[in-house]
Amino acid sequence: MKALIALEDGTLFEGRSFTGSGEAIGEIVFNTSMSGYQEVLTDPSYTGQIVTMTYPLIGNYGVNKADMESDSVHPKAFFVKEYNGFPSNFRSEQTLAEFLGDYGVLGVEGFDTRALVRHIRTKGAMKGIVSTVDLDPESLVARAREWTGIVGQDMVSRVTCKEPYGWADNSVVPGTDFTTAQSGIENPLKIVAFDFGLKYNQARIFTEKGCQVQVVPASTNAETVLGMNPDGIFLSNGPGDPEGVPGVVETVRALLGKKPIFGICLGHQILGLAYGGSTFKLKFGHRGGNQPVKDLSTGKVEITAQNHGFCVDMESLSPDDVELTHINLNDGSVEGMRHRKYPAFSVQYHPEHAPGPHDALYLFDRFIEMMR
Structure with missing residues (x-):
């Protein structure tokens, strides 16, 4: 399913959802860990943000209850270069896509996450939106700019x-x-x-x-x-x-x-x-x-x-x-x-x-x- 990502400065990326239809708006940030994606997703500090993982392959060891860091998933959406839907780990209890789906969080893959991260490192973290529903670039950029952001907000x-x-x-x-x-x-x-x-x-x-x-x-x-x-x-x-x-x-x-x-x-x-x-x-x-x-x-x-x-x-x-x-x-x-x-x-x-x-x-x- 096609997903369009728009940043407040007008930059666009096209990927595909691995969790079905959805939409999310938040501050787009990146995480440089090579493992621990479940701990990232369940860290309440990511509330109000859309997380991009720099490590290219995510999902290969699945998800389990023991690695929860809170009782929920907190990022608004989750971006990866390549999603692995066939985990190989004896501790795995479900796939990452199933896990995100349980909490209504949009997962997107299949685009150049390195380009997005380099852009943020140059320009700074910024407001963004991702959608499988609204695929109009002008509409998405305008909506990203209109979002209040996290500065001064009680998260x-x-x-x-x-x-x-x-x-x-x-x-x-x-x-x-x-x-x-x-x-x-x-x-x-x-x-x-x-x-x-x-x-x-x-x-x-x-x-x-x-x-x-x-x-x-x-x-x-x-x-x-x-x-x-x-x-x-x-x-x-x-x-x-x-x-x-x-x-x-x-x-x-x-x-x-x-x-x-x-x-x-x-x-x-x-x-x-x-x-x-x-x-x-x-x-x-x-x-x-x-x-x-x-x-x-x-x-x-x-x-x-x-x-x-x-x-x-x-x-x-x-x-x-x-x-x-x-x-x-x-x-x-x-x-x-x-x-x-x-x-x-x-x-x-x-x-x-x-x-x-x-x-x-x-x-x-x-x-x-x-x-x-």
Whole structure:
């Protein structure tokens, strides 16, 4: 089935749908990972976006329930060079096309994804639309331009949990609290995790390391969190513009100095805003499992997984209060920071290792030591 892709600058690509009829509009971005397409699709940070995979063959190992990073698929559409509908893997439970179809997400193949990625790298991530229904180029370009985009929008409210939940036995436990024993952990460290778009593997790692996790909606206020008497507070990843999320910065600012805080991705950006800084949109963002990051305290280089389009402006923060700890070796952008007066630190990348790499897993241990 023919599918037409239109970018806001008038650029067009013609492909074919491997999931049937459909249409989607969003910010077109690219991911450079060679594997882990299921983890990409179930990462809430991709809400409002259309994802293009740079690796040319996608779908060859299928999809399974164990690799879900949330309870849904979040990109508006999924672009690949070549789709493999015959997976060969003992863990496979269904094809990628079936999986996308279950969630109503359009999958498109058969066009030059490299040309699209090179265009975005040159011009920057931009609004776009893909359709098997409306095949009029002028109509599609006009509709792409009219879309509001993600800057200044509250994307977190679309993905955050509606009610608190716990995590035990590798699954969500609805309505639990810290009075409920999880997985037989004795004297666990208690973590309240703000769900801005949390990935399940973050909760998995904390519980594997002997912690008890209580996940709360993004709108939860500081008084409620402190009333739960946690040992630490975790700020998860999430989609979109951190400045578009109402009330969260004020909540985090009220928690500074009260409990140890660890932030990842959007949580890192929100911490930067809570410190009094600002953020800005990157040209095309960092998305993939092969981003080199330097730890300035040790001089070591980590290969990291990333998914973000915004960045903390280090120049907007006082060096007397906030220390830069990690930088991206591709473009020198901020990848980590810590507060000099409060027990709080954060990284822009994803240290949880699903599907990898594992270089930054030590950050979870650092947070645990801080709580102790």
